[in-house]
Amino acid sequence: MRTFILFLGMCFLIVGKSQAQAIQGLEKTQPNIVVLLCDDLGYGDLASFGHPIIKTPNLDKLASTGIKLTNFYSTAPVCSPSRVGLLTGRSPNKAGVYDFIPGPKKSQDYRDLVHLQANEQTIPALLKSVGYATCLVGKWHGSSKFNSDEQPQPNDFGFDHWMATHNNASPSHKDPDNFVRNGEEVGKIEGFSSQVIVNEAIHWLDSRKNDAPFFLEVAFHEPHEPIASPEDLVQKYLPKAKNREEAEYFANVENVDLAVGRLVAYFEKNNIDNTLIVFSSDNGPETLMRYQRAKRSYGTPGELRGMKLWTNEAGFRVPGIINWIGKETFTGTSDKVVSALDFLPTFVALSGAALPDRELDGESFTTLLENGEFNRSKPLIWAFYNALNERRVAMRKGDWKIMARIEANGETVPRLNNLYDGNEVLVKNAKLTDYVLFNLKNDSNESEDLSLKEPEIFEKIKEEFEIQYQALLDSSYIWVRNP
Template identity: 80%
Template sequence: MSFRIVYLFLILAVISFSCKSNETSKKQEPTTISNTQPNIVVLLCDDLGYGDLSSFGHPIIKTPNLDKLAVTGIKLSNFYSTAPVCSPSRAGLLTGRSPNKAGIYDFIPGLKKSEDNRDLVHLQAHEATIPAILKSVGYATCLVGKWHCSSRFNSDKQPQPNDFGFDHWFATHNNAAPSHKNPKNFVRNGEEVGEIEGYSSQIVVNEAMNWLDKQDRQKPFFLEVTFHEPHEPIASPEDLVQKYLPLSKNKEQAEYFANVENVDIAVGRLLEYFKKNNITNTLIVFSSDNGPETLLRYGDKARHSYGSPGELRGMKLWTNEAGFRVPGIINWIGKETFTGTSDKVVSALDFLPTFAELSGAKLPNRNLDGESFKALLSNGEFNRSKPLIWAFYDAINDHKVAMRKGDWKIMAKIEADGKTLENLHNLYDGNEALVKNAKLTDYVLFNLKNDIHESEDLSSTKPEFFEDMKQLLNVEYKKLLDETHIWIREE
């Protein structure tokens, strides 16, 4: 064989090998990211107090499944929701930004035209959300449970869950109705479902598992399970009620205790599903949208509200700690991480940047208030650079603005036209000038590491530090006001 022929054979062999290599590379490319991307599950309770789990100190309620998640994962003793009430809390979780920037200041009622334009409030289409950014890098996405991010639920006049990246959604506008038992108000992908037999926490987990049954196991998923429990109107399985009755003040309290355990049972069923189906590499985060409801706050409809703030001051709708400091648990199934109790300050605002980093998704092009806590998962370290700030204009307590930085918390009242700003449900063009021209007054300062009860105001004993915190709060509050969304009715 001549040299030329041998040389020709060698060239053809190289070309053939190169083509096959390129074909193999092209076939493997779509799965390169998904091989390392974790499944992500957010479990969110409604009105669950800081002290309502046995792992967070409740002396009676049994929550073994959540306790095990905490023991084998990370128990967060300084975890914060993004607001002390439901709708803004959920909007902040989804977007990684203060809910004030989305224009969601208070809970969103059913559609009813009002002078303050509250009927216009909804999560707007331009908001970038967790499911949308995860979907952009190959995730299947699902919401089951409570939505409560629009005044027009299941209407084409406002964006719905599917407009924010959820492939599948099975949800209610607000609470399960008429109660957690046999609810009638679920909607699945725009279609009303009608009455469903059973209890809401079990129903939403059933839906989640049915959805997971249909998914490609080679594709990562994002699942958000937003339980209605233990928000009123409460209904609990009778066997659990009877279990707690001897340990309770009355039947209503027993029903509340049973309601929390029923959530724990639902979580246990979901965890067992993951185990049975060998679903690993799954990051689970558990928390609550805000603190516990006050007993009888809105009459007989809140007669079951026996939630516990634990050692914290306040309740739901407060800017004291119990309003938005809630149980936090992280557990990464199938991956070795830091384990134990962490006192690092973590917020639901941090979910979006953390999930983006873990999945390889790009962050949205906007100012985020959350920060990635990826380092916390690996080595237990997380020292946030941005303070957390809340401006809740409908607070039950007097200090409507609060900020946490490190171990310290500063709070302030709002004064407008020489008097304390009245409670507001919404910011609109009719009160924009009033709010933006108001000033912060009557500051108080607490060291939460030494004084979890917020019982000792240190503003006079640490004057220089107090002045620094005041200045920082005013800077951060002004930045928040500058990005606040104002609702204007366009007739």
């Protein structure tokens, strides 16, 4: 008996040792993962994506030595749902986040209830389960009741450390006073927001107590209004700008680039390699003077049609850059269709974490990193009920994009900020109508409707479009005030 007990003890010791070795081996292969996310940056706002004036050498270098994505999509054409889709790998409609999340002012359509709900499985939580340290700096915008016990906060979704704002930096990017760090109000911070949050990120990286891999989300407020930029950069652009406001916008984008450069330089100085960096924007550029404070919104959609809040391309096709420091990958410009929805399954695959126990809308693009190949099997679909353009539902499949209006009782459904029990029947009984079809490979500006010229392709894609939209509608979350 004693011999048997000793034998069992040896077995457990060996198994425990092998498990520890496996975990250590996994940690050595797990990459650090950094998400750099701009706010309202247009497709054409970086030099490497065609801007003739703005200087972005640090981001351009990441693109030239990594992968420049010319068909990269955010998950929505506006901030809150875009961020929710990125974190969950699912359409934000399924989480019930249909538009930007305002503060907790009670409204008829229940927008005051909207928040990322506790049952959602997110990138930081999944990576944390396999040993990652996790951090968010910058913009959160995932709950109407920010920094309140009444709704989940960043730490409830896996962020060990966070310093964030509900929405925009206030009163502007200069000397913001509305940051909260791990539940405690910070007060006024001198400097510009992009540099402030990179300072916080570097401080967090310096304070790590071990060599565990890390997940870092750097969510810039720039170039969202209210814009404020360093005066030396503004002066640099004044000779080439239409006016001071445009110079401030140009300087704002370059200030982000400088902040990115500081972070990359920190990695290099501290020999932090095996670090996957992805850069993008939450949606397309704001329209100049769409609202009173948007007087510096000189972002450009480049060759694309539309702007922020549109379901045309410029609403959600944004600059995309991937660079894996310390690892040899495919490099070059890629026209593969990639979405921020794909971050979660890709990061899970690279980290060794388990996939969530629900269907994802994103797909892993690890093959793109390996050899430049990635052919998504699932189409991308957006239903943005508050779109400024008429056709608020859109789908991209391969080179093709189809769009439609939603109509009920012979009239276009009015613009909606939220789906709740008061408009559920209206939206679910509405029909898709007035379709258009574009070949984005040949016509990125969506200038020629091919629905009549390509009837066979149109009917085939239309059929799938209707199936995909119905599936999205069936799985969309409906808010109820008193469930």
